[in-house]
Amino acid sequence: MPQYLADIKEKEFFIQDEEARHLTRVARHQEGDEIRVFDGKGKQFAARITRVQKDFVRGDLLEPIPLKKSALSLQLCFAPTSRNTLEDVLDKCTQLGVSSFQPISTRRSEYDLLKKWDGKQDRWTQIMLSACKQCDRGDVPGLLPPLSFEKAVARPNLPSLLAYESEETHTLRWGLEKLGTPAELSLYIGPAGGWTDEEVTVAAQYGVLPVTLGPHILRAETACIAACAKLL
Structure with a gap:
């Protein structure tokens, strides 16, 4: 209905x-x-x-009607590659059950979200709202103002994982177990060009664990959707 x-x-x-x-x-x-x-x-x-x-x-x-929620409250911190892929991630990951979205800019970001942010929040909220209607979800996710990656990881934050294309051993499951199977989690997904070595080092300084999403290099938006589906 x-x-x-x-x-x-x-x-x-x-x-x-x-x-x-x-x-x-x-x-x-x-x-x-x-x-x-x-x-x-x-x-x-x-x-x-x-x-x-x-x-x-x-x-x-x-x-x-009882609220249906995942056992994990997931914040997706992601670097959009275009307006279309941003909107696709908001739509699909709202359906999957992501609790909040934190757009980030990185060293290799090509889509300057900071310049596109003003005037777009209403449209993006409407996309999440439509996704909630479609999937019978009772709560609309939060959409936070964009931050640089360095500022995002430096915040007092949730236990965090970072999807890293050069990581070959440690999986999402390993990361969750290493963090003590938390009830809340931040997941970082980088841009099309991937993370720089400096960004991975900075993330490690704040306790963010790098993990692999599998043997293949995924598009950024595919990585967002696949990882959220696996975690949720």
Whole structure:
């Protein structure tokens, strides 16, 4: 059953503007129909529409739907290679269950996200929101402002792994076990050109463990999706 983003109160929900128009004009729901609603923060309910007006829908909450979450809270720290690949990663990894996204710039980054950031957050939030609707997810991931790789790893941070193309032995499973199977984790994925030796050294200074994703060199966006799928 499709779900819709709503303002959820104690016993009622309210949907306005574009979301209400989609519900009534595209999906053609009417008063009396049962739907699912969510607030993007983890609350999901089965609900019934009681009133439809222009650009406004109101209804009753019927029963809560338990939030489905992975046992691991995963922050993906990744270096986008283009706008299209950035949006693909946000879409697919939201569906997989990533908790938050931290875009980073690296020595070999070709896509300057810092120059593209202003004015794009609403579009990228909408992409994550659409992915949540598609996969029946109740919470929208966080999207943090971009940082340089050096600043990202230097923060007081979560236990962290770094996908490194020159690592041949230590796997994601090894990394998780080495970190004590944490409940929260940051995963670093580099740009198309890979990490520099200096970046790998800096990461090691902050306790970030390099791991392999397998015998083949993956595209950056493929590495993001494959690693998140494996971890989650």
